[in-house]
Amino acid sequence: MTGSFTPGDRVRVIRAHPPGHRRTPYYIRGKEGVIERICGAFPNPEELAYGFDGRPAKTLYRVRFRQKDVWPDYAGAEIDTVDVDIYEHWLNPA
Amino acid sequence: MADDRDHDHDHDHANPLHNHPPLQPDDESPPGRHEVMTEAMRELLVEKGVLSADDIRAALENIDSWAPSKGAQIVARAWTDDAFRKRLLADGNAALAEFGIDSGGAKVTVVENTDRVHNVIVCTLCSCYPRAVLGLPPDWYRSKNYRRRVVVEPRAVLEEFGLRVPDDRAVRVHDSLADLRYLVLPRRPEGTDGWTEEQLAGIVTRDCMVGVAEPRPE
Amino acid sequence: MAASNDPGRGYHDIGGEPGGGPIDPHVTQAKPWEKLSVAIGNALGKGGKKVIVTDETRRSREEMGEDLYNELGYFEKGVEATSRLLIEKGLFTREELEARMAAIEQRIREQGR
Numbered sequence: 001m002t003g004s005f006t007p008g009d010r011v012r013v014i015r016a017h018p019p020g021h022r023r024t025p026y027y028i029r030g031k032e033g034v035i036e037r038i039c040g041a042f043p044n045p046e047e048l049a050y051g052f053d054g055r056p057a058k059t060l061y062r063v064r065f066r067q068k069d070v071w072p073d074y075a076g077a078e079i080d081t082v083d084v085d086i087y088e089h090w091l092n093p094a
Numbered sequence: 095m096a097d098d099r100d101h102d103h104d105h106d107h108a109n110p111l112h113n114h115p116p117l118q119p120d121d122e123s124p125p126g127r128h129e130v131m132t133e134a135m136r137e138l139l140v141e142k143g144v145l146s147a148d149d150i151r152a153a154l155e156n157i158d159s160w161a162p163s164k165g166a167q168i169v170a171r172a173w174t175d176d177a178f179r180k181r182l183l184a185d186g187n188a189a190l191a192e193f194g195i196d197s198g199g200a201k202v203t204v205v206e207n208t209d210r211v212h213n214v215i216v217c218t219l220c221s222c223y224p225r226a227v228l229g230l231p232p233d234w235y236r237s238k239n240y241r242r243r244v245v246v247e248p249r250a251v252l253e254e255f256g257l258r259v260p261d262d263r264a265v266r267v268h269d270s271l272a273d274l275r276y277l278v279l280p281r282r283p284e285g286t287d288g289w290t291e292e293q294l295a296g297i298v299t300r301d302c303m304v305g306v307a308e309p310r311p312e
Numbered sequence: 313m314a315a316s317n318d319p320g321r322g323y324h325d326i327g328g329e330p331g332g333g334p335i336d337p338h339v340t341q342a343k344p345w346e347k348l349s350v351a352i353g354n355a356l357g358k359g360g361k362k363v364i365v366t367d368e369t370r371r372s373r374e375e376m377g378e379d380l381y382n383e384l385g386y387f388e389k390g391v392e393a394t395s396r397l398l399i400e401k402g403l404f405t406r407e408e409l410e411a412r413m414a415a416i417e418q419r420i421r422e423q424g425r
Contacts, residue, residue, distance in 0.1 A: 016320075017319060017320020017321065018320075019320075021367060021370065021371040021374060022322075023219065023271055023272050025218050025219060025269065025271065025325055025327045026320070026321040026322075026325045026327070026328075027218075027245065027246075027327045027328040028269075039201070039203075039272075039273070039274055040201065040273075042272070042273040045272070045273075045367040045370075046367075048365050048366075048367040048368065049367040049368055049370065049371035050368075050371070051368065051401075060272055060273055060274075062274075067267075070246075070328075071246050071328065074246070075247060075249070075250070076247070076248065076249040076261075076265060077249075077261040077262075077264065077265070079262075079264040080248065080249075080264055080265045080266070080267075081264060081265075081266050081267070082245055082266070082267040082268075082269060083266060083267065083268045083269070084269045084271070085269070085270070085271065085272035085273070085274055086272075087272070124417075124420075124421075125345075125417070125420055125425070126388070127388075127413075128345075128349075128384070128387070128388040128391045128392065129343075129345040130413045130416050130417055130420075131391050131392070131395055131409070131413055132345050132348050132349045132352070132391050133345070133348075133416050134409055134412035134413045134416055135352055135391070135394070135395055135398065135404075135409070136348060136352060137412060137416075138403075138404045138408060138409065138412055139352065139356075139398075139403070139404075142403065142404065144356070144361065144363065144403055145352070145355050145356065145360075145361065149355045149360060149361070150348070150351055150352065150355055152355075153350075153351035153352070153354045153355040153360065154347060154348065154351040156351075156354065157347055157350055157351055157354070158347075198354070198358070198359045199358040199359055216327075218325070218326060218327030218328075219324055219325055219327075219370075220324065220370055220373065221386065230342055230350070232339040233336070233338060233339050233340055233386075234335050234336060234337050234338075234339070236386045237335060237336065238326055238332070239332045239333050239334065239335045239336075240335050241326050241327060242326045242327065242328065242329045242331075242332035243332040243335070245327040245328055246327070246328040251335065254334065254335055254337075255335075255337065269327065
């Protein structure tokens with residue numbers, strides 16, 4: 001269950017809007033963050049959703065984003081973050 | 095401004111299709127469409143041999159075993175046993191298993207509040223929730239307003255719940271939408287020295303473990 | 313602004329969507345049929361018969377249409393999504409389900425719950 005990224009790597013979420021069942025929320029697409037941890041490998045939900053077995057499994061990462069990078073008008077503190085669990089095929093090196 | 099569709103259960107009660115089913119079995123108001131649909135599915139699945147009556151009974155019994163008191167026990171143990179706390183943070187499911195809790199296949203991940211970080215959980219895409227340790231999610235967790243707002247204005251949402259987080263303490267939102275289910279390990283409050291695990295568990299509420307509140311002594 | 317006004321954004325995908333109002337902190341207890349609906353889903357799922365998986369019911373919720381999604385409550389959405397999925401999988405037909413629902417409604421009218 002090794003993926004391409006290690007904790008601390010900067011990544012950018014793919015900005016795409018394909019139809020179908022996706023677990024990458026709209027608001028985080030195209031945003032840049034840092035790999036916080038490798039959560040493990042899980043069957044691909046985009047395949048599971050349609051009755052397939054989801055193999056090969058995808059590495060799931062917890063990615064940490066600065067709120068200021070996600071929302072230009074963010075009203076909270078500079079140090080605030082949002083963590084989103086994102087599968088490997090939605091991430092590129094930043 | 096909230097529109098009338100915001101809340102999960104905010105239906106148009108003038109429409110007979112949307113009448114909520116009664117809480118009491120002897121209530122004679124008509125059942126809602128989805129209450130009837132649930133019973134119809136149950137009957138069809140049992141008749142066709144997909145599920146047995148015992149499968150359904152066992153699943154109902156399992157749901158009744160879910161409760162925030164489970165999560166509270168785990169938090170209290172983590173506060174009093176540092177080795178357990180470390181195991182809990184490293185592998186939530188293994189630590190839950192020490193309490194005989196089976197998370198039903200979900201990977202439970204515990205995030206720890208500190209003096210520098212406050213964690214709060216949401217699932218913006220549906221309402222994923224660590225049911226085995228917290229029970230069914232409360233209405234507000236499932237509401238569209240919580241799902242919309244906590245990810246973009248967490249401090250304002252927390253203030254609505256009565257929790258003010260100082261600016262030098264980071265608010266960390268977890269959008270729990272994939273294979274992990276998150277539980278917040280709150281900070282042990284001042285004034286609880288010498289308390290037993292049971293006493294400590296008594297102040298750890300559901301909302302503390304979702305991250306919209308903090309435990310208070312008494 | 314509805315999420316669906318953005319191309320490529322599902323109606324369920326509402327994180328950060330503008331226009332959210334106050335959060336009602338009132339909490340209700342699940343009714344017996346609501347618990348039953350969850351129990352059926354669990355008994356069919358990963359911890360049970362493995363007839364359905366979470367991402368299938370999630371997908372079914374995302375396919376029921378925005379009006380229904382916004383109109384139904386949490387447990388109702390779950391029942392709606394599960395029933396559509398089971399019909400899709402051929403465990404029963406729409407006609408069987410509707411006929412059974414009609415019979416149950418009549419039974420409740422005549423005998424109560």
